[in-house]
Amino acid sequence: MKILILVFLVGICRVTTVTHSLKYFYVASSQVPNFPEVVVVGMVDDVQIIHYDSNTRTAVPKQDWMKKVIDDDPEYFKRSSNIFMGQEQTFKDNIERLKQRFNKCGGVHIYQVMYGCEWDDEMNEVKGYRQYGYDGEDFISLDLNTETWIAPKQQAFITKQKWDNNKARTAYLKDYHTRICPKWLKKYVNYGRRSLMRKDLPSVSLLQKTPSSPVTCHATGFYPDRVDLFWRKDGEELHEDVDKGEILPNHDETFQMSVDLKILSIPAEDWKKYDCVFQLSGVKDDIITKLNKSLIRTNEVNRLSRTIRIFVAAQVVVLAVITVVGFIVYEKIRIRRPPSPVENREVQEEMLPKA
Template identity: 85%
Template structure:
């Protein structure tokens, strides 16, 4: 039995300049079942490079190319482990302080910090950020331009006043985010260039359950996940009668996504006006798939499509589970409008950011101090 899936590939494409990012997510949780109380995840271009949790108490590389760091700096992960162990107690103290400030006792609570930097490899422009959150809401963030802290909650005002008065710490954080962090980001991009800079184009196919069902434009096998997939009519993107799916990971490290188009109100003679467009960050040419009945794989009269549909369905299910596990590994909970941060006690300052081998950074500076 043959399974026919039409594939549209762009053979020649051009890579453009990109903005790279280095981010660290530090999470302390309280009473979250089957999840470590303390987790640190480092990511380059949204690819996980290092992981630490309070159960294993060991910083470990998550990409093969990160082992090159060990070749150049054998003490790298040992030093990182020691930093995270110190921060673990700091974060534990902080979440207790926060619970008191919000007049809370037990239940599930999440204290989280995200910090890091971005670097444009064409203009060499850098940008840093550091932000703290509590129970899924913003708590306090650093404004690098004014070198002051922004309190997002009344309970954060005390911390803001304390940190605003610590000029030396703020000056160091500005130096870290604008100098140290970008230097390390450039090193990581260089170490993982063959992996991080690769561009994998997808196969794109049109699927349909029945002749009256929406037509699904499905793209799979692309990398990185900075991509878009949408329907157009007469060259203009459609926002009505479409249902966009999320980007999901495949088992091989690539990604997939789909977007549905309702065709019940489209006259047969107008089908030629519609097409599905796939765009990948850093790639100049789009992959365009025309809405054409002759290329649609449908359930009606095709056992082959049934098998294909089941395979796609299973891939989506598996990818969804993988994404959920990966997301939990990063934060354990939804965290909105994050930016960056590090250790956290009254607001701490250390973490994976302290991986500069020439500079030893302690993580004790961010205690939240009780009133």
């Protein structure tokens, strides 16, 4: 798997197992405008927990529950800042070396490191990994089983020889990835258990503006944002005639997402072959919504309802006008005709002096 700078900027792919993970991403860059030369991001279960960059030179917590670390280790963030700061020059030197090896000295260059561990809390199994990349391509990685380095590119062979000969460093890295890293991971999971274990399922709706518009599968109210939402046909995920939207935040700390399906070329008899699938990381069962006209909420219905309401309101107005006009005409007629004997007597009695 290639290590890309965007991996921690746009999110991590969905993980369907109950395995917990601790990952660190280091990115050193050269001639990237408006971007720090060195950025470090730490993540637990794909949730960012710590951030550092060469502009601020300060490691900061990205989750409130990470501040609990200070209770057990008051110097944690200061020590982390010093570690990251001390590696800045090493990263810059590595970029300069790799520029020479790849014979590309000008332009933008990116040096990346990804390392961490995974822990299955049910089986109590741990697994570590460490990979290096350059300009978006794999450069070298550590095989913890053989305690040797794998170099997929010729330019990395010199580094492989050097690091294979450093047995003490390799032994330390194996100990870190199989013992130290899982120890910290378990501690982080304990700190943020309430947040990390939170799973909110969404409400899923099918929406459509007009009969010829795409059908939108809209999921809202889910948490966390490690999800996938897609259309499929006959159980196979669709990539054509599909437009997937971004994950957006709601006001209540949950998220929403939508994916459109173009239906103009789909025969009515084939609709039953399509469905929308929502998948949430750590949740076994998917939410499946069939493509069914009876389930689609459309503006056409809303327009009909509005038309009916307008018609009824118009009828009420007309009736009111008729009533008012009728009353006015009646009054004019009543005033013009002479009073009846009964009416005349009542008026006269009102005019008599009281006893």
